Amino acid sequence: MIIQKSANALFNITMQKVNRNDKILTENLQHLNQLVVGEINKIQSQLDSVLIVDGNIRQIQRGINECQHTFEILVDVFLHAQDGIIQPHLKNLL
DSSP states (O other): OHHHHHHHHHHHHHHHHHHHHHHHHHHHHHHHHHHHHHHHHHHHHHHHHHHHHHHHHHHHHHHHHHHHHHHHHHHHHHHHHHTTOOOHHHHHHO
16 A cells, blocks of 8 residues: 555656646747747848848849940940931930
C-alpha cells in the first residue's frame, strides 16, 4: 500500500512538472510567434519600399533614355542643319 501511495505521489509530481513545462513551452512558442510575425512585417515593409524605389528607378531610367534619344535627334538635326538640310524629326520634337 505504501508503495502504491509513493508511486501515485511520484506520478502526480511528474504530471505537475509536465504541465508546468507545457505551460512554459506554450508561452515561449507564443512569444516566438509574435517575434516572427513582427520580423515578417518588417521584411514586408522593407520589400514594399524596395519595390517602390525600383519602380521609381525604372521611371527615371525611361526618362533618361527618352532625353538621350531627344538629344541624339537634336545633335543629328544640328549637324544636318549646317548642311542646309531640315530633318523631319525636328517637326516631331516641336
